[in-house]
Amino acid sequence: MAFTLSSSNYTLAIIILTAEIVAAPVPPAPAPLISSTTNTAASAAVSKLESTMMRASKAQGTFKPANGAAWIRYLKG
Amino acid sequence: MFLIEEMPVLTLNNTNTVTISPKQYDGTLTIDPTTINPGILSFVPPVLSPSLLLSITGVTAILPDFSVGTNKSATVTVTFSDPSYTAAAFSVSTSVTAAPLTASGITVPDRVYNGTNSATASGTVALAGVFSGDTVSATASASFGDKNVANGKAVTITYTLGGGASGNYSLAPGSANANITAAPLTVSGITANDKVFDGTTVATTTGTPSLTGVVGGETVTAVVSSANFDSWSQ
Numbered sequence: 001m002a003f004t005l006s007s008s009n010y011t012l013a014i015i016i017l018t019a020e021i022v023a024a025p026v027p028p029a030p031a032p033l034i035s036s037t038t039n040t041a042a043s044a045a046v047s048k049l050e051s052t053m054m055r056a057s058k059a060q061g062t063f064k065p066a067n068g069a070a071w072i073r074y075l076k077g
Numbered sequence: 078m079f080l081i082e083e084m085p086v087l088t089l090n091n092t093n094t095v096t097i098s099p100k101q102y103d104g105t106l107t108i109d110p111t112t113i114n115p116g117i118l119s120f121v122p123p124v125l126s127p128s129l130l131l132s133i134t135g136v137t138a139i140l141p142d143f144s145v146g147t148n149k150s151a152t153v154t155v156t157f158s159d160p161s162y163t164a165a166a167f168s169v170s171t172s173v174t175a176a177p178l179t180a181s182g183i184t185v186p187d188r189v190y191n192g193t194n195s196a197t198a199s200g201t202v203a204l205a206g207v208f209s210g211d212t213v214s215a216t217a218s219a220s221f222g223d224k225n226v227a228n229g230k231a232v233t234i235t236y237t238l239g240g241g242a243s244g245n246y247s248l249a250p251g252s253a254n255a256n257i258t259a260a261p262l263t264v265s266g267i268t269a270n271d272k273v274f275d276g277t278t279v280a281t282t283t284g285t286p287s288l289t290g291v292v293g294g295e296t297v298t299a300v301v302s303s304a305n306f307d308s309w310s311q
Contacts (some may be wrong), residue, residue, distance in 0.1 A: 003264060003286060003299040009190045009226045010290070010297055011259035019269035019280060021311050 097171035104208040175247035187256040192293030211242035280304040
């Protein structure tokens, strides 16, 4: 902590105080947009997506899932 | 027939035009002849030998005492080219001034601001210029030109003479340079507030700074200019 004094005839060393930084509260996890465990149709879509990703995983690049989701950038593992 | 022998004591004219410059004290009564201005000093020629080639060859003076002072009646004597002639001595007022001394041996240390222009004269004064047989000593004091913090400030050293012959001497003030450094203060009354992690080191404080160490009834205030945690993480 530093101070500004009204007189240049004095000096005040930087002082050290203690305080804590407490953790920020973690927000609840958002609900999944697609649940492969509770929605049969969604499960099929996910399987298809995963299959597509498996084929794409042979090379690095991006692909656009057939279900219209955003382009996915992937790296070869 | 009688032979009348003239007394070889001549009468001087215009003795009031003779002046003597002030003499600087040297512990003696003598006056440097070159400091005597004869003005239009003259003499009445011998009555029986008016055509004698007689002239004034010297004007000397001596003090009544050697101490410093004014209105001292110096005794002036005139000598002639024929030493058998003389003239009555007369008085001329003059003065004796103090002999200047020089001093060494004093230093002025740096110091911390204390609200005054005082300075410390450290060491023992050594004097030069004291004539043999005189007892003179000196003490020193020192002061800054002002009270404020700065480096290389001019300091005036003032001397006080002592001893039996001190009245016959003078000693001009000396000079030095020294620093006045800022006076350290301590602060209290401030606490740092806990905070929730926000990814920065910025801290906030509570309270009004209270200062200790301010001198001479001066008013000094402090405001927090910055407060930061040493790390942004927990």
